Amino acid sequence: MFPKPLPSLTPNTAAYESLPMVKPTGFREYDARWFLGKELNLMGVQAVGMGLGTLIGRMGVKREIVVGHDFRSYSASIKMALVTGLMAAGCKVRDIGLAMSPMAYFAQFELDVPCVAMVTASHNDNGWTGVKMGAQRPVTFGPDEMTALKKIVLEADFDLIGGGSLLFIEDFAGRYIRDLTERPKFSRKLKVVAACGNGTAGAFAPQILEKLGCEVIPLDAELDYTFPRYNPNPEDMKMLHAMAVAVKEHGADVGLGFDGDGDRCGVVDNHGEEIFADKIGVMLARDLTKVHGPSQFVVDVKSTGLFATDPELKRLGATTDYWKTGHSYIKRRVRDLNALAGFEKSGHFFFNAPVGRGYDDGVVTAIAVLDMLDRNPTKSMAELYAEVPKTWGTPTMAPKCADEIKYEVVERITKRFQDMRDHAQRVADHAIVDIVTVNGVRVTASDGTWGLVRASSNKPELVVVVESPVSEKRMRDMFKAVDAVVRENPEVGEYNQTI
Known part of the structure; x- marks a missing residue:
């Protein structure tokens, strides 16, 4: 019998090492986030794993799950505590090791596994941890699933059937990189600043862009979980300003910035102008509609009104649905409407077939931006941006x-x-x-x-x-x-x- 988690415990006590601690507010609308030590301990993580495995079974989904972890000093420990809980609930676990969140989503397809649990606090400050979860690829949990998980965990209502297993997938990163690079290189020679904020994307994004033919200037690509310069968050003006300085210093064609777990992308043009992600979405919607014909898009309520008013999008026959902010909400809406793409002001972009698989991947977004430049060989990023109606x-x-x-x-x-x-x-x-x-x-x-x-x-x-x-x-x-x-x-x- 596993004990019910408590909302708080005092660190450095026998109780802290003997009982699970899970603060209820850590169960968010569509994923989980806690401050480690103050709101969650390792036994609490085990309880979350047991609860997730239990929920998967009760949803009628096969208890097979992909797990990965981001580059924080404690993420691997969190993941292994989660895995022990998942195995106790009868799950067959496929561990892809150090990964960006989109690599875990990709693994659901590549390994033909229905469920995912990615240990990451994304761009949250150091000390935070969390889990992004799903059981119906390519979508992740929403409020209904998170409410059900919260109830199971806090009431210790676990199905501890045992029989779980763990299999480590060797060099999964190589499979992900090949999936994105086994395509024609860009015909246009592009110099790109790849800013990673010392987050997990630094291990993957620069080499992918190089393999596609770009001249890459890595910026803060060395992995450092203390995030010494700024938080890896492409909505943070500190990160965007650092990108702008590097673009102007190196005469780059574009700056591309990735968040802590690599599922978001921010953009700076060749003049060092920071372009907010919703405006990039307008530019990509224009470009993709020219390629694929009249298309449906989904955007979040934080995004620019230009998706509804831009004369060029209207001329091209694009239609846009404004929906709830949050990667799980937009991802699900893109699937339900069979939209070509979804865009969030935060930099989460979701590309459906034939561009992507429906989940958010900052590197896929970066490639879409570079494809847009490649399709406009006589225009700079700044010139393409200037064609978008001005808003403040x-x-x-x-x-x-x-x-x-x-x-x-x-x-x-x-x-x-x-x-x-x-x-x-x-x-x-x-x-x-x-x-x-x-x-x-x-x-x-x-x-x-x-x-x-x-x-x-x-x-x-x-x-x-x-x-x-x-x-x-x-x-x-x-x-x-x-x-x-x-x-x-x-x-x-x-x-x-x-x-």
Whole structure:
């Protein structure tokens, strides 16, 4: 009988080493994230593995699963604790070793295994750990599965049938690299800055781009789990600025930045201009529609309004569905609508056949960007970007807000904006013409300027994004108005970055 996990234990005690600790808030909307030692211990990880194996069986899925881990000092230990739990629940485990998250997703197809558990905290600060999970390739768990997993784990309602096994897959990285490089090289000679933030992508992304014929300038590609320069997060302006400096220093055609577990990609053009990922999505949607004909796309509510208003996308017959932010939500929506691709402002891009297999892979995204450049041999990245209608947008900004209260805070903010609209109050001196509540609240003013507030799915934060098609001043005015509503809630702390 495995004991029920406790929400907290004191480190360096007998109880900490004898009982499982799993903080309930670590079960997020579509994956799991905990701060190791304070919210989760190794016995707690075992409980998560037992719960995952139990859930897989109860879903009627074959208990076979791929596991991998990112490059943090503790990730391999977390993975092995997870594996012992999975095996106790009767799972046959295929261990691909050190990997980016998309390598684990690829392994589901390559090894013909239905389930995946990737140990990673993605771009979260050092000290965090987590698991990205799925049992229906190419999609990963959503709220229903995560709620079921949480219940099983916290109640210790395990099916400990035993009979599990572990098989290590030797040189799986070579199979992944061959899958992406056994294709024609780029016909255009491209000089590329490959920024990895000292995360896991440094072991894989630069060599893949080199094999495709690029001249690669690696930037922070040495693996270092302390992340000495900046967090490997292509939404973080520190990373984008470092990429911009390197692009200008080396005269590169483009800068490509990968997050901690390699499933996201950020872009800097040849002038060192940081292009937010949603604008890259507009550019890729244009390019892919020219190649594949009128196509359906999915984007998240944080993304630019250009997907709906861009004259070129309209002319090409592209249609776009705005959906909930989160890699699991967009991935599932792309599958359900049979869309050609899905784009998130965070840099998670999902390419369906014939471009990809439906899951998010930062290296596949980088290749799609380079294919776009290759198909436009007389144009630079900056020139392609200049063809996109101008808008003024903020980066993704994240004020602190505790996991236990953040969703309630967003409900209050949503009601506040709805009350303003119902009483004909103005936002930033303009009438409110639309409010979208599919994921947080996105409020749009009469001139098309909009602001979004939502709860982060994987950190104790809110998320704020603002965009204006009119001017930088209107963007700043809207941010001031949105932030004033946010500040009505004393539980909200300082931003990680702001304008």
